[in-house]
Structure formats: structure tokens, C-alpha cells
Amino acid sequence: MSLNFSQTDFSNLNIIVVGLAREGIAITRFLAEQGATVIVTDMESADKLQNSIEQLHDLDITYMLGGHPDSLFDIETPQSFAGYCPPKRPDLIVVSPGVPINIPFLQQAIAYNIPLSTETRIFCHECPTPIIGISGSSGKTTTTTLVGKMMHASGFITYVGGNIGRPLIARLNQIKSDHKVVMELSSFQLEYFHPSATIFSPSPSLSHGWSPHIGALLNITPNHLDRHKTMVAYTHAKSSLVHYLKPNHVAVLGWDDPITRNFAYDLVASIMWFSRNEQVKNGTCIVDNKISLVRHGMVIPINPVSAIKLRGKHNIDNILAACAIAAAGGASIEAMAEIATTFTGVAHRLELVAIKDGIAFYNDSVATSPERLIAGVKAFKEPLVLLAGGKDKDLPWQEAARLITKQVKHLILFGYDQDLIYEAVQKELMITGQSLSVYRCHTLENAVSKSKEISVAGDVVLLSPGGTSFDAYLDFAERGEHFRQLV
Numbered sequence: 406m407s408l409n410f411s412q413t414d415f416s417n418l419n420i421i422v423v424g425l426a427r428e429g430i431a432i433t434r435f436l437a438e439q440g441a442t443v444i445v446t447d448m449e450s451a452d453k454l455q456n457s458i459e460q461l462h463d464l465d466i467t468y469m470l471g472g473h474p475d476s477l478f479d480i481e482t483p484q485s486f487a488g489y490c491p492p493k494r495p496d497l498i499v500v501s502p503g504v505p506i507n508i509p510f511l512q513q514a515i516a517y518n519i520p521l522s523t524e525t526r527i528f529c530h531e532c533p534t535p536i537i538g539i540s541g542s543s544g545k546t547t548t549t550t551l552v553g554k555m556m557h558a559s560g561f562i563t564y565v566g567g568n569i570g571r572p573l574i575a576r577l578n579q580i581k582s583d584h585k586v587v588m589e590l591s592s593f594q595l596e597y598f599h600p601s602a603t604i605f606s607p608s609p610s611l612s613h614g615w616s617p618h619i620g621a622l623l624n625i626t627p628n629h630l631d632r633h634k635t636m637v638a639y640t641h642a643k644s645s646l647v648h649y650l651k652p653n654h655v656a657v658l659g660w661d662d663p664i665t666r667n668f669a670y671d672l673v674a675s676i677m678w679f680s681r682n683e684q685v686k687n688g689t690c691i692v693d694n695k696i697s698l699v700r701h702g703m704v705i706p707i708n709p710v711s712a713i714k715l716r717g718k719h720n721i722d723n724i725l726a727a728c729a730i731a732a733a734g735g736a737s738i739e740a741m742a743e744i745a746t747t748f749t750g751v752a753h754r755l756e757l758v759a760i761k762d763g764i765a766f767y768n769d770s771v772a773t774s775p776e777r778l779i780a781g782v783k784a785f786k787e788p789l790v791l792l793a794g795g796k797d798k799d800l801p802w803q804e805a806a807r808l809i810t811k812q813v814k815h816l817i818l819f820g821y822d823q824d825l826i827y828e829a830v831q832k833e834l835m836i837t838g839q840s841l842s843v844y845r846c847h848t849l850e851n852a853v854s855k856s857k858e859i860s861v862a863g864d865v866v867l868l869s870p871g872g873t874s875f876d877a878y879l880d881f882a883e884r885g886e887h888f889r890q891l892v
Contacts (some may be wrong), residue, residue, distance in 0.1 A: 414439075417440065420436050421477055421499060422499045424503060425457045428572050429445065429447075431572035431574050432574055435575070436459075444469060445466055447470050447479065471627035475510070478513070478519055500521055501524075502568075503593070508804070515855070531548075532580060533582050533645045534581065534619040536587075536588055537587045537588065538616070539588065539730065541623030541643075541659070542626045542778065543628075544623050544726065545727070545752070546754070548723045549587055549701060551723065551748060556585045556735075558736070559735065559740040560583040561583075563584065563586075564579075564587070566589075569595060573586065595642050598614060613649070615645070616647055620650055621658075621730045623665070623726050628776070630798055639739055640664065646667055648671070653674075654675070655677060656668070656674045656676050658676060660680035666719070679726045679728070681718065687699060689707075689725045689728045689732070694710050695709050708745050712745075714747070716784040718784075719820065753886065755767055755784055758889050764865075768868050770882070770892075773871070774798060774803075782869065783812075784807070791815070792867065793869065794826065796872050797825050797873075803829060805871060815844065816857075818843070820870070820876050821876035826871065849888060870884075
């Protein structure tokens, strides 16, 4: 049965879904229910994907697991894989964001002019209401959550998703034209919003570059260079969020970040700024120690900075950004103030886990880059016992190492790339002549045990790894949950 909630006619299209994780499951169901012929391919075996397959048991899906066979789009000389030959050339390949675009299978698809898209890109095209899109190297989850709560507190039916929560394609049939949709968008998702991978799309609208009606770029600093390889490529992926804005759209940009500030020169959309350091002409900033909205020359106070419950200057940035974005989306001043002064944070982001024997344990597992580690460390004035490590993303560590040597009481390293952090810290210690107690552990469990052994009342034990969790965990959330349990 075809359940048609979409603007595009997917019926009778042959579509390959690459990757059967969270988004892959959601888009597979959506496309199959729209009448498409769907083939799912994943590098994992059927045994490892059994739970995912069971979620789609009621649909007629073909699975090509344990590899991505070229025969899926080799039209000239089709070959079978596990006894199966594709019926005809695929019309579209939908890629899960965790799958790099440079893998041979996708590069060959591009060479054959087979269009690539994603669940997020398709949802944005099909969504019946304007979208608020938010991205940045840091702060995007907290800011997205804040904006969603501000819109809801203003009386709007609001859906929050994208890089957080449930894939919104599963809720497309519930969304109406007067609702609000707030999306966190990662660089992995945004690289498909440029037209290069979609130029031959079966849907003309999907073949163009696309930006949401309100596009917010918070900041751009080195991140995910293990995937994008260069800052130019990483910045280009992020730029799609605002590059295709139209004159009646709004860009919300961080004034204090030189990269996001420079984006304004090429935009035709209206621009709102947010700044912790300067007063802006249109947007949000701090005036007389109050978070304030500046519109048409008027300064409208929202709430005192001192009333914000979130730790750290970076969270003042997040509040400022959220208020600017929410204002662009039609939220009330009262709703902004209510959320800004009552919100206590998102899980795994400077989250207080427990206070034991006068020692406070904080979970900042989301800190998967040196820049995020820096923000976490700067949020505390108490003596710090820092747990750092995990898997690096080919990012520079010098600035983080410099801060660690100045502000951390004990450093406990763990995980795959701890040598990289250790060497950066030792280099900084040699330059400055300072000393720092450094402990090296194999696992997070060992690191937490060591922290309990060396900490005293008044200390803060902070898990702010600076590296990803993929050396030992499914994601940062699983790492953060394990830290909670260990504490």
C-alpha cells in the first residue's frame, strides 16, 4: 500500500539505500511506503543488522549485505550478488550520513551519473512548512534544543530533529504548514545540500542547491578533518546552510567568529547576528549585562546574564544564538526569557552526574574535538581532574595542550589516541617549564578509577575527552552513559 505524504512521486523508482542505521531505517520505510522499489546495502552482515531488519519486516525490501556490490548499478555488464541482479538502473542512491562520500561505491555511482541524496535532504524537500536549520562546529545541539523549546513555549507545534532525535521523515505525515521544524544539521548531512551530488536527480527540486528558510551558522573551527580532510572542504560543506538562501530568507551568523562573519558578504538574505563581545545592529548581544534583542534600532532586554543556569561562556553564546534564531522564527520575548533562564542543559554536555565526598563528577562526553575540550575546561574555576582521550579527528591539539598545562590539576589520558595528547602536553610543558601530573590508562573504566583515587573534596572530575568515542563505543552518548554508570 502506498501512503503518499510527499510532494515527489517516488512510486516505481528504483532506489538504493546505503547504510542501515537510524536514518537508513527511517528512509527505507518512507520510500517503500511511497511505492518505490528499495534495495538496502550495508557493509555489515545480516546477523549484525538483524534488529534493524526486523524493524522493516512488514515491507518488501531487498537486502544486499556484507558489502556494496558494483552490480547494483553496473548497467553494461550486470553481475549477481548473492544470487540477485538489479532490475534496472537505480534512479537514486540515498546515503546514510555516516557513510563517506569518497568510498569507491559512491564514487562509481557519481561517475555513472546516478544521483545521491540523504534522508535529511529528502525530508527538507518534502516538508510542508519552512525549516529552521542550525549548524556549527560546536554548540549546535544545545542551541537547536533551546530554539525548539522557545518555539514550543511561544505556542507553536514544534518538531526538532535532523542530527538529533528521531529522523523527521518518520513524522512527515504529522507536520502541517503552520507548524515549526527546527533541525540540527551536521557537515556530513550538509554536503548533500550542494548540487554536485544531486545534479541528475529524478526530482528537479532535489537537483538544486538548497538552504532552509532560516539558516544559522554558529561558528566554524577545525573539526571532522578525518572525514573532510581540509578546512576548505569542511567549510564548504557547512556553507550550504546559508549559500542558497533567498532574499526573503534569514541568515543568523556568529559575529564573533571571523569565518561565519565573512559569509555575510555573499548572501542576499536578511542577516541577524549574535555576539557576546560587541553590540550588533540587528540580532542579539549583551547590553547592560542582559541578553538583549536589537531590532530596528530598539534594544529589547530578554533576561539577565546572571539568570542563565548553564555553565561556561560558550553557553552564553548558545543562549544568544538561540534567541536570535527564535526571534527570526517568530518566538515571543517572554518564551525566550523563560527557556533561557530555566534550561539546565542536554545530556552529555557539562552534565553534573554526582557529587561524592565533596568531589563533583561532570559528563562532557560530547566534547569530541580539542575545541570542545577547551570550552569545557574554561567552564570551571574549581581544581580540575581532566579525563581526556578517545580517537582523534586529525585536529590540532596545541591550544588545548596549552590550556591543560595552565588550568588542569591532574590529567588522566585514556583510549586510542592518548599518545597524541600526551605528546602535545609534554611539548607545552617543555616550552613553559611547568609541571603537571599525567596518568595514562587503557580504558575509561581505568581512568574513572584513577580519578577517584587522586581526587579530593573540592575537585571537579571532568570527562571532556577531546576525541571521538569510536575506539571503544558506538557514539559519545554510549561513552557518556558508561561514565555515569562508573561514577
